[in-house]
Amino acid sequence: MKNKVKISAQISFRLLLLIAICVLSVPTNAQTLAPKGIPGGFTAIDGDILLPTSYVESVIRAQRLSPNAPQATYTTNVWRSGVPPFEIRGVVPFEFDANVSAANQSAMISAMAVLENVANVDFQQCASNVCIFSTTNFVHIANSTGNNSQVGMVGGEQFINIANWETQFIIVHELIHCLGFYHEQSRPDRNSFVQINCANVQGGCSGTIYNNNFALLSSLIYGTYNFDSVMHYSQCSFSIDCPAGANCACTNTVITVLAPNQNQQTLIGQRTHLSSLDRATVSFLYPFDDWKMLDCAYNGNNGTPNGTFNRPYTTLAAALANTPPGGTIWVLRNCTFPTGIYNNQVTIKAAPNVVATFGN
Ligand SMILES: [Zn+2]
Incomplete structure (x- = not known):
């Protein structure tokens, strides 16, 4: 009996210890910051x-x-x-x-x-x-x-x-x-413009150090591949030559720019300015109140056109009908619009690298 009591006491003590450890291990706040400031669940x-x-x-x-x-x-x-x-x-x-x-x-x-x-x-x-x-x-x-x-x-x-x-x-x-934006080099069409050299990435592209760094994430992309984007990584990002960070000279290049754009090789990863496409993309996602978007090739995959960046109008008529006087219609893709006489007091602008043609 005495022995049994002792065992029970030991079990109780271990149980209390376990409970104490569990309580101490549970964050008191789900957003408790890890050492690098990463919130819980992220x-x-x-x-x-x-x-x-x-x-x-x-x-x-x-x-x-x-x-x-x-x-x-x-x-x-x-x-x-x-x-x-x-x-x-x-x-x-x-x-x-x-x-x-x-x-x-x-x-x-x-x-x-x-x-x-x-x-x-x-x-x-x-x-x-x-x-x-x-x-x-x-x-x-x-x-x-x-x-x-x-x-x-x-x-x-x-x-x-x-x-x-x-x-x-x-x-x-x-x-x-x-x-709301990802990195330029995670665009789904990335591999047509740059090559990721996973052997030169610390731990590899799917290793445990920089796990999953070069996934192709469908994201909000606009226009041609933007080598000059402030959201692009540099040729040395995560290189085995740069264990302390991206800003070092590397011989083991991580990102190689493909032909015919090799002149961009040392320019990618700039952190000095917004590129013209950066400015366009951010402003299209956060447009001024009287801006409407027009893309003759929008396929409706994000929903019925409503003039936003994700759901642009597909016809000039719809854009004109829904843009207030003094407003601006941005043409997001090379499009040809019908000839006509228009008296809408709006401005029609072609987005960067876009040609809008009237008269067909
Ligand atoms: Zn980033």
Whole structure:
């Protein structure tokens, strides 16, 4: 009996120990930050994109079966508040973590202004730098050991982490992720323009170090492949020669630009400016209120045309009928429109690298 009591006591003690370990292991907050500022339930890919872990794992599984096939896209949401027709697009409420210095806060606000100057986006710091009392969806911006962001409006609190506050277009790059964009080199047509040399990637393209970094993710793409994009990675990104980061000279190149664009080889990965296509793409996803989009080849795969970037009108007549006086119609693809006499007081603009022809 005495012996039995002792065993029970030992079992109870072990049970208590187990419970204690479990309690201590469970994050008290689902968004508790890991060392690099990665929120719970998210995994970093491409070095700086935070996507739901379940999605990343599904991509990894799919890639093992078919390495170069485009992967199912994690649907990103544009920033919006309210409900149609009173919906306000492009407002991004944010707050700074207490670890962001005044100088770094200024650097962030300057980077935000770069995007506010080209698109209908408005980054708004919450009153008293506390968002939770005034809005449901917002960005918490922190100083960290890495640069990363979730993609698009996730819902609830989300994060942008910055280490390189001194480089404005690294911050802009993360802000563009936050607005809903992936990397240029993850476009489904990527392999026609660049070659990824997986043998030169630390741990390989599907290894455990930079797992899943070069998946082909169908994403919001516009126009021709954009070597000059601030969202493109450099020829040395993740190279075995650059264990400390992308900014080193490498002989083992990770991204090789294919013919006939070899002159872009050393230019990819710039972090000094928005390219013209970067400006166009961000502004098309976050258009000014009187902008309408027109694409004669839109196939309806995103839904009935409504004049947005994802669902452009397919005929000039529809675009003219739905664009307010003083507004702008953007032609997104080489299209030919019928001859006619029009008295609509709108401006028709061809997007970069696009030709719009009238008279057929
Ligand atoms: Zn990135």
